Amino acid sequence: MTTTEIQNEIIEDFLLFEDDMESRLFYLMDLGKKLPAMSAAHQTAEYIVKGCQSKVWLFPVFEDGKIYFEADSNTEITKGLVSLLVKVWGGKTPEDIMATELYFIEKIGMSSMIGSQRSNGFSSMIKQMKMYAFALLNK
Amino acid sequence: MTSAKQDIQLVRGQFPILHQEVNGKPLIYFDNAATTQKPLAVINALNEYYSLHNANIHRGAHTLADRSTGYFEDTRKSVQTFINAKEAEECIFTKGITESINLVAQTYGKKFLNAGDEVIISYMEHHSNIVPWQMICEEKGALLKVIPIHANGELNLEVYEQMLSVRTKIVACIWASNALGTINPIEKIIELAHSKGAIVLIDGAQAGSHISIDVQSLDIDFLVLSSHKLYGPTGVGVLYGKRALLEAMPPYQGGGEMIREVSFAVTTYNDIPFKFEAGTPNIGDVIAFKYALEFVTKRGLTNIAAYELMLLNYFVDGVKNIQNELGVDCVELIGTAQNKVAVQSFNIKGKHPFDIGMMLDAKGIAVRTGHHCTQPLMNFYGIEGTVRASFALYNTVEEIDVLLTSISAIIKR
Numbered sequence: 001m002t003t004t005e006i007q008n009e010i011i012e013d014f015l016l017f018e019d020d021m022e023s024r025l026f027y028l029m030d031l032g033k034k035l036p037a038m039s040a041a042h043q044t045a046e047y048i049v050k051g052c053q054s055k056v057w058l059f060p061v062f063e064d065g066k067i068y069f070e071a072d073s074n075t076e077i078t079k080g081l082v083s084l085l086v087k088v089w090g091g092k093t094p095e096d097i098m099a100t101e102l103y104f105i106e107k108i109g110m111s112s113m114i115g116s117q118r119s120n121g122f123s124s125m126i127k128q129m130k131m132y133a134f135a136l137l138n139k
Numbered sequence: 140m141t142s143a144k145q146d147i148q149l150v151r152g153q154f155p156i157l158h159q160e161v162n163g164k165p166l167i168y169f170d171n172a173a174t175t176q177k178p179l180a181v182i183n184a185l186n187e188y189y190s191l192h193n194a195n196i197h198r199g200a201h202t203l204a205d206r207s208t209g210y211f212e213d214t215r216k217s218v219q220t221f222i223n224a225k226e227a228e229e230c231i232f233t234k235g236i237t238e239s240i241n242l243v244a245q246t247y248g249k250k251f252l253n254a255g256d257e258v259i260i261s262y263m264e265h266h267s268n269i270v271p272w273q274m275i276c277e278e279k280g281a282l283l284k285v286i287p288i289h290a291n292g293e294l295n296l297e298v299y300e301q302m303l304s305v306r307t308k309i310v311a312c313i314w315a316s317n318a319l320g321t322i323n324p325i326e327k328i329i330e331l332a333h334s335k336g337a338i339v340l341i342d343g344a345q346a347g348s349h350i351s352i353d354v355q356s357l358d359i360d361f362l363v364l365s366s367h368k369l370y371g372p373t374g375v376g377v378l379y380g381k382r383a384l385l386e387a388m389p390p391y392q393g394g395g396e397m398i399r400e401v402s403f404a405v406t407t408y409n410d411i412p413f414k415f416e417a418g419t420p421n422i423g424d425v426i427a428f429k430y431a432l433e434f435v436t437k438r439g440l441t442n443i444a445a446y447e448l449m450l451l452n453y454f455v456d457g458v459k460n461i462q463n464e465l466g467v468d469c470v471e472l473i474g475t476a477q478n479k480v481a482v483q484s485f486n487i488k489g490k491h492p493f494d495i496g497m498m499l500d501a502k503g504i505a506v507r508t509g510h511h512c513t514q515p516l517m518n519f520y521g522i523e524g525t526v527r528a529s530f531a532l533y534n535t536v537e538e539i540d541v542l543l544t545s546i547s548a549i550i551k552r
Contacts, residue, residue: 021162022501026552029494054493075491 003096006088007104014108024109025077032079035086038072049121049128054078056125060132066091067132081110082125094133102126151533153178164503167538172317172345172482172529173507174367178434181371184427196422197396197413211422214429215412218377221432222362223353226382231412232425235376236344237267239363240311242378242415243340244271246388248309254280257306261286261294261323262519263316266512268342272311281308288519292319292474300331307337314346318511318527319474320482322350329358338384344368348531349447349480351440354379371431372424378415385411392417443532447481450530450539454483457543461550469550473525484525487550492524495549502545
């Protein structure tokens, strides 16, 4: 699936809850719980995402010109958010990642749910993932 | 005669912001320790000021300027009455408590602190009553000492007493803790400090809306207050200081208003309070602040405190019921001092405060989560942060029921 298709799928799933923010939030947290466990060895200061109020770790694995991400967070909601980014970008080429316009977060009504400090954290996660893509491109 | 229920509805009617839905649920505002909502009288005063009276103060020889100046100075008199200061001139307007404390640290501290002197603060201070003292102590080679606390969130006064010596020059202490709700025994703190010749700054951020203040009978040297935590506009703070102290202090910022005469060779400074009010102040907000003070005074701080204490006890009892039902360690209360304002921190086992805050927000409940600008205090408890519910005169037991039900649901999830 393309990054656009994956984003559209995420949006469709969230729209099932209509305007019920609480259910959306619970669904988001459930998605976070399904994120594959991150190796404890990778949960180090080096892989912590700066700019997040809660702790988020992102570890990139480069394989056959694609990037896979291990991720974790100490809060359930942030973990849910990072799991969505992993869903969109995991296993994609750096070119794909760099070219993606991320629009799903607004469409699933999370930009209003997520306070500005956490939003900044979300931007930091996006920036970090793009930096890993950029690094792979220029390898 | 109105019943208690009718009365609270009348009060809520004064606060237009409360009558809205958030995330499809009626807003329940429990973040009053961060800032209180504003009554109509304050909102209308702001509107009226900019619609009818706006002019720069203490300068112009025209009607609007006279009028604005009069209203501005009226608020100073209201502050004087509110805290029972001897003179209105002892009440200085700042942009907030942070500025008030920095002002004292950078003027009184700069002039009177010397190497080897000591400044005492407490473990439960807000960062705004820690960092300004750290900065001036570092500059002057003075030592910053910290009064420890007991696990329930009360100050260890025995250690405080031992800490005091002739080297102690300043004691800066929060009256009511923003993170724990503890009301500190400032009368005792002041008396002990004075016995060693130290002056005392009291941070009244949380106390202002809950406790009646009499700076003269408490013999407070400096008191700092925040308008926006007292139902008034943001951007207005008060620094009360005894005249002798304020007069002995050098100016804080240079500029207009604070001068008597300026030449390129020498400048002489204005009298208090103007010496400390350089530049055009926040005129409109100061003027509207008077209406907040009137609102609180009319309700009566004793009545307000009694009602809020009832809300606090109702919440604490409700949490204890949850503990009885779902296990004693499923939810932890942080800050269980005997004497408290209506602020309660808590944590839910296995849940991060941010997640709890977001889940409560989804139910329309506004609480604060995080370290509450008291990181040393959080370190004392070995936690990253808490969820904090803080109640005000417009909150209801029905709202607390919604919070308690939500807490149960989060634990059970």
